[in-house]
Amino acid sequence: MSCVHYKFSSKLNYDTVTFDGLHITLSDLKRQIMGREKLKAADCDLQITNAQTKEEYTDDEALIPKNSSVIIRRIPIGGLKSTSKTYVIDRSEPSGSSKAVCKTNSFPCLITHIFKLLSSGFVLKSFRKRFSCSSMLSLKPV
Secondary structure (H helix, E strand, C coil): EEEEEEEECCCCCCCEEECCCCEEEHHHHHHHHHHHHCCCCCEEEEEEECCCCEEEEECCCEEECCEHHHHEEEEEEECCCCCCCCCCCCCCCCCCCCCCCCCCCCCCHHHHHHHHHHHHHHHHHHHHHCCCHHHCCCCCCC
């Protein structure tokens, strides 16, 4: 019996997949690892890299030699998204208005608005108005 040692990039210890022959195809290795780790093929894909050479295996028919060590990384089924987007947040407060500064519903803009509300004490005041002390035990709005 031949084997390939694998570990997820977030783990410390290696696990082993056994097979017959001198090589295993990338698709067979992925199938065995997903079965052992109880992962669903519909949820994610596996990125497999040789631990010694740092070579990434991309072809499903690529042959991985026996006694190799590989590093596994789960990736979304659609692939990795580019993180090169830049967000510009307008931090100026409009005069005489308590409305949100943002004109779009982007995530960074939402976070900025939430921090402004938290720093102004608005959330705490609103929380006190909506909940009474007796209802805090049941956590139901008054």
